[in-house]
Amino acid sequence: MNLLLLYLLLLKATATSFSGLTSLPVVRHDLVVRHRVLTDRQLNAAVVAGQTGPGPYGLYVVSVGYFVAGAPGAFCGYLAMVTPAFLILPMLRYLGARARHPGVRSAIQATTLAAAGLIVASAIPLARDALTSAAAAAIAIASFVVLIATRLDTLWVIAGSAAAGLVAGMFL
Amino acid sequence: MVRPPLRTLTALFARIPNLTFGGGDPTMAALERELVTRRGWLAPEQYGLAFGLARLTPGTNLLAFCAAAAWLLRGSVGAVLAVVAASAPAAIIVVALTYGYQVLKGNALAMGAIAGLLASAVGMMAAAAWHLVRPHLRRGEWLRALVLAGGSVALLLGVAMSPVAVLALAAAAGFFWRRSEEE
16 A cells, blocks of 8 residues: 555544544544455454553554554554644644633633543543452552652652562462 | 753653553653652643643644643644654554564463553552642632532543543633632
8 A cells, every 4th residue: 555645544544533542443444444455353453552552542553554564654654643743732822822811721720620530530441441450459559649649750650560560460 | 830951851751651551541640740740840730731632632642742741841842852752662662562462462471560550550540630639629619629520520421421522611611610819
């Protein structure tokens, strides 16, 4: 498949979605059903790879690009993933200039509080998936306590959790 | 607010997103801790603005958030460096995992470590939410904070409203329902 076309098809998918995996139906329609350059099995493997590694779930489009056209395809997928991110800058410039207005300031504060609610709401399904053992629950609680009670570098919390999970996997 | 050196900013955006598992939300939660709580580079309101607008931006919310947060600190160059730093290493890892997942799936040790990382992501998200709400839990403001944060959870989980609609509704509510000192 032509690399420019691959980029444009993946960009169409990422630019019309609002979170990681919501672009999946568009990717499947274009690459699996219409152009037949990707199989459902490959698409599933791409999603799993995107969810297994660090970073956003939207990274699966990089894996999709790799399946379709190797390393250059992965680069197309990468560009399609990062391009829409910069659309935020004109919005930020517009709102930033108006941030002193009391109503706008209050609206931004309200959005911050709503963001906290959305983070909690996103944590619930993740907790259902991830906290399937007493050890996992203990790691989650310990991470929470350390993060709110200390100023320890987040990297140590991440490393400690991986080590605790590894030990739990070995002995429990 | 402190204006961090580009190198330090890029290093932070290379470190946190490429080491946090569980998707964009836990990563934005980890970045809240680093950018707002630990280093004080961003005010909570700036974080909230970047988070809210990232939800309204098409594509990967986390990368839009990185672009916005870095732009607030170091302008366009910062935004580009942050997006590349936050995504390029993880993209390379994903390509490697595309081949390696089947091998990894059979490895109990690797799966144990990943389980620990996913569990810590849950704690990280809860802590980030707490950091954002806590400054508003004071006299004359706690009810507004609880209604807005709790209402968002209820609208998302109770009636399956989209996050974009929840944030827009919260912004509209906040515009009219102001803190007493804002009036």
